[in-house]
Amino acid sequence: MLEVPTTETRPVLSLDMTRMTKLLSLDEANGIAVIECGANGRELEVALNAKGYTMGHEPDSYEFSTLGGWVSTAASGMKRSRYGNIEDMILNCDLVTAPDGVVHRRLLARARSSHGPEVQSLLFGSEGNFGVIVTASVKVHKLASRQNYGAYGKKQAHGKGALPSRGSRSAWISLAAGRAITWHSC
Ligand SMILES: Cc1cc2nc3c(=O)[nH]c(=O)nc-3n(C[C@H](O)[C@H](O)[C@H](O)COP(=O)(O)OP(=O)(O)OC[C@H]3O[C@@H](n4cnc5c(N)ncnc54)[C@H](O)[C@@H]3O)c2cc1C
Numbered sequence: 394m395l396e397v398p399t400t401e402t403r404p405v406l407s408l409d410m411t412r413m414t415k416l417l418s419l420d421e422a423n424g425i426a427v428i429e430c431g432a433n434g435r436e437l438e439v440a441l442n443a444k445g446y447t448m449g450h451e452p453d454s455y456e457f458s459t460l461g462g463w464v465s466t467a468a469s470g471m472k473r474s475r476y477g478n479i480e481d482m483i484l485n486c487d488l489v490t491a492p493d494g495v496v497h498r499r500l501l502a503r504a505r506s507s508h509g510p511e512v513q514s515l516l517f518g519s520e521g522n523f524g525v526i527v528t529a530s531v532k533v534h535k536l537a538s539r540q541n542y543g544a545y546g547k548k549q550a551h552g553k554g555a556l557p558s559r560g561s562r563s564a565w566i567s568l569a570a571g572r573a574i575t576w577h578s579c
Contacts, residue, residue, distance in 0.1 A: 408525065410461065416440040417528065425484060426533045430461030430526045446533040449476030449564070461526040467518035472564040472577075480517045482532050488516070490524035497524070544575040 395407040410431025417427040419441075426446065428437055434455030441447055451470040452458060458468070463479045464486060476482065488497045516523065566576040 410459065410525075413527065416444075419444055419446065419533070421446075424533050425530055427528055427530050428460055429528055430464070430486075431459055433457055433459050441533055442536060445536050447536050448482060448531055448533055450479060450482060460529055460531070464516055464526050464529065465518070465520050471567070475564040476534065480514065483517075483529055484532060485530040486516060486526050487528045488524040489527055496527070541578050542576070 395405070397405045410429075413429040413431030414436045415429045415432070416437070417429065419426045424446075426441060426448070428440075432440075434451065437460060438447060449470070449472050450463065450468070451472050452463070452468050453471070455470070462468070464483060467479060469478045470476070485499045487499070489495065490497065516526065563576055563578045
């Protein structure tokens with residue numbers, strides 16, 4: 394629930410996007426999905442996984458945070474070394490601006506240009522200041538046919554096969570509190 398400080402004099406708007414979660418289209422030839430920006434990480438991956446695809450963006454808040462929120466906060470996920478940060482994944486966004494509710498389509502022209510600063514990229518980390526991001530075109534990847542997860546602590550530090558073998562593609566490896574290592578390869 395949104396709680397506004399009693400001393401706040403400015404208008405405060407709370408926008409519920411929980412019904413804007415649809416996978417609108419999937420272009421398999423080009424690896425592009427168009428998704429509504431109220432979708433949280435789980436909703437978005439369930440829809441993509443059902444068609445054999447993933448976006449590969451997994452911030453720790455993935456079950457609660459949304460596609461629109463990721464763009465607005467320039468989010469970074471656990472699998473960034475494999476799939477990149479959010480700004481590497483977004484191809485286009487549609488933005489609705491106040492006060493008239495104008496829909497600006499295809500805001501991020503991701504084709505390379507030499508026309509000076511890329512003002513569209515201001516959306517990354519904009520925290521909702523320019524408008525509401527309603528849909529986004531994102532890069533998607535085929536799900537790996539096999540995925541491995543693992544973890545090991547001090548006792549198994551020398552255990553054979555504990556870590557992903559040389560040549561396998563790791564999406565992330567993390568060292569937790571200097572004591573345990575977890576990994577995911579796919
Ligand atoms: C436990 C925990 C773990 C986290 N882990 C990570 C992590 O691994 N990586 C990381 O980068 N961040 C992480 N975060 C921070 C946070 O989850 C991210 O910043 C996330 O991207 C916010 O998305 P949200 O949908 O929750 O946005 P909100 O928190 O609801 O909003 C964040 C800002 O974006 C704006 N906004 C939201 N949706 C839209 C929209 N559709 N259009 C325009 N503006 C919008 C809001 O107005 C606000 O200014 C974590 C947070 C928590 C609590």
